[in-house]
Amino acid sequence: MASKTPVGFIGLGNMGSPMAKNLIKNGYPVIATDVFPESCKELQDMGAQVVDSPADVAEKADRIITMLPSSPNVIEVYTGPNGILKKVKKGTLLVDSSTIDPAVAKEMAVAAAKMGAVFMDAPVSGGVGAASMAKLTFMVGGLEEEFKAAQELFTCMGANVVYCGQVGTGQAAKLCNNMLLAIGMVGTAETMNLGIRC
Numbered sequence: 001m002a003s004k005t006p007v008g009f010i011g012l013g014n015m016g017s018p019m020a021k022n023l024i025k026n027g028y029p030v031i032a033t034d035v036f037p038e039s040c041k042e043l044q045d046m047g048a049q050v051v052d053s054p055a056d057v058a059e060k061a062d063r064i065i066t067m068l069p070s071s072p073n074v075i076e077v078y079t080g081p082n083g084i085l086k087k088v089k090k091g092t093l094l095v096d097s098s099t100i101d102p103a104v105a106k107e108m109a110v111a112a113a114k115m116g117a118v119f120m121d122a123p124v125s126g127g128v129g130a131a132s133m134a135k136l137t138f139m140v141g142g143l144e145e146e147f148k149a150a151q152e153l154f155t156c157m158g159a160n161v162v163y164c165g166q167v168g169t170g171q172a173a174k175l176c177n178n179m180l181l182a183i184g185m186v187g188t189a190e191t192m193n194l195g196i197r198c
Contacts, residue, residue, distance in 0.1 A: 004028050007153065008061030010054050010077055010084070011098070012039040015124070016067035018131040019097070019157045021046060026156040031060045053082035062092045063153065071100040078108050090116030095150055097138070099123045102168035102175075105141065109167040118146050121167055123174040124158065135159040139177070141170035 004027050009020040012034040020043055024030050030048040033056065034040055040050040051057055054077045057064055064084060068074050074096060078084050084094065094112055096105065096119065105121035112119035120142030130136045136158035140147050147163050154161040164173045 005063065006031050006049075006061045008032070008057035008064035009043075009048075009067075010034070010057055010064065011067040011069075011073075012036075012043060013067065013069070014128050015097075015131050017043065018128065019065070019067060019136070020048065022131075022134045022157045023153070024048060028153075028156070031057050033057055054078075054080075054084045055082045055086040058084045058087040058089070058092065062089055063150075064092065064094050065153070066094070066096045066098060068096075068098040068100075070098070071104040074098050074100050074104060074108065079111055085111055085115050085117070088112070088115050088117045092117040093146060093150060094119045095122050095153070096120070097122050097124050099174055099178075100171060102171040105171050106168045109142075118143065119167060120146060120150065121170040122150075122154070123170055125174065125177050126158070130159075131157070138162065139164050139170040139173040141165060141167045141172075 006029040007023055009030050009032045020030050024046050032040055032043050032048045033051050044050045066077055094117055109119040122138045122140045124136040124138055126136040134157055137160040138154045138158050139162050141164050164170050
């Protein structure tokens with residue numbers, strides 16, 4: 001356990017909290033923060049180090065995962081006054097598992113590169129149940145060599161890890177996945193309606 005280097009985790013909501021817990025269960029020291037301090041308590045009880053801001057996480061970890069509600073949250077956490085990029089170290093791997101606009105993922109990759117860090121988008125499918133059981137599917141966009149380096153982390157949190165291509169393609173794959181799910185739901189509803197008519 002001691003040989004595993006710390007992982008930063010920012011965003012401890014319904015999805016982020018079980019993901020971070022699974023990293024701890026796999027022996028990773030976790031350095032965490034959330035905009036709602038009470039979200040950190042359970043993780044802290046499991047041994048996570050809780051800090052005040054994304055910048056503080058960046059100061060202490062060279063692999064950071066973010067799981068945030070939307071594109072504006074991601075922009076704030078990465079580039080805001082107390083954001084990751086204020087204190088990020090060169091060579092840090094930044095993995096965003098939020099579901100956001102692919103264009104925002106590309107913007108964050110450019111901003112990270114200017115600071116000598118590497119950004120990957122890795123949105124997930126599977127929901128809270130899959131997050132709790134480490135059965136998520138990760139759709140990853142970024143440099144292939146960095147993808148290989150991050151795979152160990154992904155497999156602690158998910159059952160399927162798919163490399164999609166350059167930064168932004170993970171988000172594009174997630175959009176397609178969501179559309180297929182929506183079409184499937186419509187199809188199911190239509191089938192049910194047909195059944196009712198028969």
